[in-house]
Amino acid sequence: MIEKILIANRGEIAIRVIKTCQSLGIKSVAVYSDEDINSRHVKMSSEAYHIGQASSSQSYLNMEKIVEVALKSGADAIHPGYGFLSENADFADLCEKKKLNFIGPSGKSMRLCGDKMLCKDAMAKAKVPTVPGSPGIVEEVEKALDIAHEIGYPVLLKSVFGGGGRGIRLVHDEKELRQAFDLASGESKAAFGKSALFVEKFLPKIRHIEFQLARDTHGNTVHIFERECSIQRRHQKLIEMSPSPVVDQKTRDEIGQLAVKAAIAVDYRNVGTAEFLRLDDGAFYFIEINARLQVEHPVTELVSGLDLVKLQIDIANGKEIPFKQKDLKVNGCAIECRINAEDTFLDFAPSTGLISDVNIPSGPGVRVDTYLFSGCTVSPYYDSLMGKLITWGESFEESRERMRIALSDFYIEGVETAIPLYKTILDSKEFIKGDLSTDFLDRFKILDRLREDMSKEISEKTDAALAAGIIHSEFLKNKIKTQKDHGVGWKSQLGMT
């Protein structure tokens, strides 16, 4: 049985895993780079080890070093979190070789999930429908052009190594495809050392709906409902929720069974996610399996009552999943907003620096997973996710209301965030009626509305701001008076009567 887990990650997900370790009485081992010694995951863990320089390749991606620390500290298992080494099959293999229990799928299964082309084949055999596109990797731009011509523009150019929306480009014509091919190739080489691109039909006004999966070493497989993740920017998720407004129990059963089939097809182990696209006509296409715990797992936890990290540890311990598909019922509704350090008005460009002040919301139905504290730093070396605000309600409406208030209570000083954007989205009639799609922001010109909302908010606070402004001047003058002159009244000093 697992007694000590090394968490090969940082930020909010490392903290999330530590919380479950604490409640199970399992010791946690944190690792940190030069940049992270003052981080919360270091402070909360039972033990913490320095593993290298700030750059990920020198620290959180350094497999050998992490395994060395795991062995030195006496950890018997490794939790990879998401990102970094979480979907690195070589790392999973290395752990196995060193007799460290890797909390996730086998390297073999991970390779199958990670290779979009092999995975597509496996799904075809299992009769799980996938999106039309190139049958394999496209090495030459000319080949890509042929396929695009065949299936028709617009098409998506994707990287096999992508994930979480990274490395996906929408192109409308030949010229764009040529440019995008070069750029995508470059990015992929910079990040992964090699490039492997493929082409897929672009489907308009789609929803991104995914199913949470769990599969144990005894072959028991369940899905834990869907998550709708259609509110995105640049193909990366911003807002997620469970249940989806367009998934009824019949659809949930039906697509959930496809997800279960997909998990079996790749001999999946532990918890994972089957991602689907849903068209306006109700058709679902499988896209990929994310072979790890997802960023957005808390919404599933809130509507299922499960602790998914605990479930991961149980499965890694060889236990059977302690419930059956029929025992699971969706309870209420949960919404998550990702709190990224990004400037909405600069096309979501990164925003980093010292967090001089932070207020974290709380209250009934409110959960916040975050690494933030007043005085912490948001580093440019790692991704922009500072935390997640999740609210639960008996109904969609209650969870939305609670989210709306929690967003207003969330104050972060030092970096830009999408919190104002989320308020605008949550207030929009389209969001309220569930008219979601991955192009939601563009389709409803949300950024224009955001500008309006922000000036309205400013109008509402103008009186108070003017009051604070004039009192501040008084205060300053009195300070100056006190410093400069104790005999003469400050009014005469400033030329007043």
Place this chain on the structure above:
Amino acid sequence: MIEKILIANRGEIAIRVIKTCQSLGIKSVAVYSDEDINSRHVKMSSEAYHIGQASSSQSYLNMEKIVEVALKSGADAIHPGYGFLSENADFADLCEKKKLNFIGPSGKSMRLCGDKMLCKDAMAKAKVPTVPGSPGIVEEVEKALDIAHEIGYPVLLKSVFGGGGRGIRLVHDEKELRQAFDLASGESKAAFGKSALFVEKFLPKIRHIEFQLARDTHGNTVHIFERECSIQRRHQKLIEMSPSPVVDQKTRDEIGQLAVKAAIAVDYRNVGTAEFLRLDDGAFYFIEINARLQVEHPVTELVSGLDLVKLQIDIANGKEIPFKQKDLKVNGCAIECRINAEDTFLDFAPSTGLISDVNIPSGPGVRVDTYLFSGCTVSPYYDSLMGKLITWGESFEESRERMRIALSDFYIEGVETAIPLYKTILDSKEFIKGDLSTDFLDRFKILDRLREDMSKEISEKTDAALAAGIIHSEFLKNKIKTQKDHGVGWKSQLGMT
């Protein structure tokens, strides 16, 4: 429909009510005494009005002033919270007279609940079993002695105006009864202007189990499960949970129906609580109806998914309860620990002052209802409840584990609390197996165990404390060196080589 609610209360419950107002888009009006201008309920409300001096009788108990502010501010309803005016029938009547919607039962119903003797009669008629004791109020100590002699010592001396365990005294013989009668009389006169005591059989090793009730103006009545509140000190609740470890679904249905009968017997309106004692043999005796929202209502919210303040507002608006008894299912388990400003080792005597630092726990399944912030003050003028820590889990064990960790994360500097005591209770095998009773602390000598646990905790932190101690000396010496002498090394200055 209610659009603006004045909250005739302070502290955590005022904040709790404001949170629901915010989520429903209802404006909130706070009131505050001289002592409370810097309080969180003032800061969170839409509007806040000063109503008088620190003493409750000059502020939070000043009915006329509160009604005046309600009318001035344009509020259309009043939420009384708990304590203060919440069970004052005259106040409910006054509100009605001034066309203010009082969010609670009618004055008439409240009088019936508040008069323990009339209530006992009503229950006899409704066939709800009650505890043996004096048939009515006992005005003379001699009469009390007669009844005690008849039903046999030990007996409880109770005040009709009591509540939440206040004004209850256990006496073992004639001498104690005489002393207690004088003291109880005095306290009651000081607090309520008059005294009205009665005598009840003392039942040994009892559990305190209560049922949450809701009844609308259309006569629909439901119970929302039980809460076990057996961990007490001086007859006041410390830890509450739902469900109770000794209530199965059959018992829940059965006693729940008694609670519903009790609510109908007093023509109850809005949410309330029917309190029962449970003997070791499984017998339940009704004790009283608390005609208000209880301190411990969050545990019911967490296992039912309901927002009870929202339900209160809906009922006050004349709406029907939007669910039936059969729709309600207990989901998981919730535990609450009351965070009082009290010194466990001084017999839970009050501890007040400036809170120089506070850390409020958070995480999956953790909810904290509190007025605390760093820099706030715990006032001696009001009761000692600073907040409530509530945890939810899929099972009792999960909620207990989460509570255990959250308690360790809860840091309050400036006053004493029972947090260390709660850790000892939660770790005890008796609590884990559910062997609860109102004399739990004495029966298992918990305070002795607490002393042991505290010295064990100190041992575990001794190395770190020694390290911090010696580094601090280094730091101080360097500061002194810097201040006093820039040329000579500090070591030589201090006589070192």
Place this chain on the structure above:
Amino acid sequence: MEITTGYDIKMEFKIENQEKKLDADILKISSNSEYLLKIQGKEQNLKIINMTAEGIEFMLDNTYHFAKYLENTTAKMTLVVDGVKITFDKHSELDKIVYKNSGVESSMDSQISLKSQIPGRVVSINVAVGDNVKKGDVVCVLESMKMQISIKSHKDGVIKTMKIKQGNSVAKNDVLVEIE
């Protein structure tokens, strides 16, 4: 602070990027913490709950507000009021006096410099000194938080100076190149 009656201080403000002039006026200081103000023509009572150099908590006509002072120069004042950031352009002779005395100066932005609006590492540079560039042309590519971001020229012109090298780290507001 002494209690003063018949007291009158007026200040004019303008919200950044808005035309309308706003005025605030202290009519009376009733006590150490209570003021009668006239804001945009309407009398309002202000009571200070807490006040430090960083911020002020106050009741304005029975509603609580918390304002933090983020920045205060001769020309601008940035506040966060109840979580909402507001920047004022200031128009008060009085205030200028205060600031001249306290030695705070404002700085001028140059039109020549192309600054980075984000922190990051320089992945590639697409121009050299002497090159002609048009507004919108990519000048260099930065990497930050695992993303590659193209930095485009803000004007037509000729590259005069390069302030960066490939592999350099740049902070927010650092000058990348100068274009004339």
Place this chain on the structure above:
Amino acid sequence: MEITTGYDIKMEFKIENQEKKLDADILKISSNSEYLLKIQGKEQNLKIINMTAEGIEFMLDNTYHFAKYLENTTAKMTLVVDGVKITFDKHSELDKIVYKNSGVESSMDSQISLKSQIPGRVVSINVAVGDNVKKGDVVCVLESMKMQISIKSHKDGVIKTMKIKQGNSVAKNDVLVEIE
């Protein structure tokens, strides 16, 4: 702070109400933030993360700790380590020197005074000057947080002075009466 080798500072501590002597020793200061300590005979590495006059965050042999300094006098040091309050009696000549220089003095508790351990309002007084009292006799009744609490004599003796009147408010640690 200079980097020093062959460096040796030793301090002795005793946990309040415990007999055992504990010792801590700085063996080496490796850098501005890294120390080699010997604590109760065992060598441990300490790395400072943050340090202010109020507290210190540090790693001790790969485990994080946060210690706040609540009180520090010649004789006593009270810390809160990871939320656990620990009071040391100090036994270091060195430290005494430091404190003599910094002018901090310790105070002596009088055995005569009966102090209130809680804040509250005096509801009734049960004794007068000159009365004989026995240990445990009720001296007065205080009201606090809606409860009435009897304050009992801590010793046998005669009431010498009354420091309270009915209706007075008293703070924690205020002297109520003096008994000789």
